[in-house]
Amino acid sequence: MNIATAPSVPFYKPTGRECDLFETAHDNGLPLLLKGPTGCGKTRFVEHMAARLGKPLYTVACHDDLSSADLIGRYLLKGGETVWVDGPLTRAVREGGICYLDEVVEARKDVTVVLHPLTDTRRTLMIDRTGEDLTAPPGFMLVASYNPGYQNVLKRLKPSTRQRFLAISFDFPPPDTEIAVVAAESQLEPGRVAPLVRLAGHIRNLSGMDLEEGVSTRLLIYAATLMAGGMGIAQALEAAIIEPLSDEPEIQRSLRDLVSTIYG
Numbered sequence: 001m002n003i004a005t006a007p008s009v010p011f012y013k014p015t016g017r018e019c020d021l022f023e024t025a026h027d028n029g030l031p032l033l034l035k036g037p038t039g040c041g042k043t044r045f046v047e048h049m050a051a052r053l054g055k056p057l058y059t060v061a062c063h064d065d066l067s068s069a070d071l072i073g074r075y076l077l078k079g080g081e082t083v084w085v086d087g088p089l090t091r092a093v094r095e096g097g098i099c100y101l102d103e104v105v106e107a108r109k110d111v112t113v114v115l116h117p118l119t120d121t122r123r124t125l126m127i128d129r130t131g132e133d134l135t136a137p138p139g140f141m142l143v144a145s146y147n148p149g150y151q152n153v154l155k156r157l158k159p160s161t162r163q164r165f166l167a168i169s170f171d172f173p174p175p176d177t178e179i180a181v182v183a184a185e186s187q188l189e190p191g192r193v194a195p196l197v198r199l200a201g202h203i204r205n206l207s208g209m210d211l212e213e214g215v216s217t218r219l220l221i222y223a224a225t226l227m228a229g230g231m232g233i234a235q236a237l238e239a240a241i242i243e244p245l246s247d248e249p250e251i252q253r254s255l256r257d258l259v260s261t262i263y264g
Helices: 017-028 044-054 069-074 088-095 109-118 175-186 190-205 216-228 233-245 249-262
Strands: 032-035 055-062 073-078 082-085 096-101 124-127 132-135 141-146 166-167
Touching: 017 032, 017 044, 017 166, 044 096, 044 141, 055 088, 055 190, 069 073, 069 088, 069 166, 069 249, 082 088, 088 132, 088 216, 109 124, 109 141, 141 249, 175 190, 175 216, 190 216, 190 233, 190 249, 216 233, 233 249
Parallel strands: 032 141, 032 166, 055 096, 096 141
Antiparallel strands: 073 082, 124 132
């Protein structure tokens, strides 16, 4: 599926029918779960689709201390008065926008309690503090993402939550697509991007190296951006790939050896 990207729409190159599925989910009021490794394009995909559909997008980076109040809202003191301030989820519901919960498994358990009524036929958001019971209008969409590779016993998306969402699995794109993405984002010539993508493929396929994850497409864009700005290859790869991937001197040496193999 080819997409003509307007200047106001963030660049995204589809690898399958994910754009069609997103649009169908949006049109039918269905929540969507994106699964995949860090830096493979999940957030950019949501930004692209929200802009393409002309919808306001509220993105929440989930973390250990994120509570339901952070999503719904709270009373705050302003100018000597106590006023209610909507959180991002409440604003998205009121406006019929898209709320994107990035790495939803990192949030506290009370967050899923809030999400469940929004992800079934009720499509409601209860605001206990104000006594409101909001019904999501047509156009509201809940999107969440997580990285299955980081799940453990304490942080795992329960089946009762997962089965409320449609789901798409993301992975790093095939080489030709990744070259096009990195070149478009960094303005580095595709011929100079190709060795970067080849290097990434080797790193991702390495076995026996203590890396939590392979190099992300995001890091490749960083490296290519530095190179497009005139920085030397060795320095750009050191700053954008080797140092971010590991603090272990032995692993860094192995990565440098791999760089030498690719670039000579």
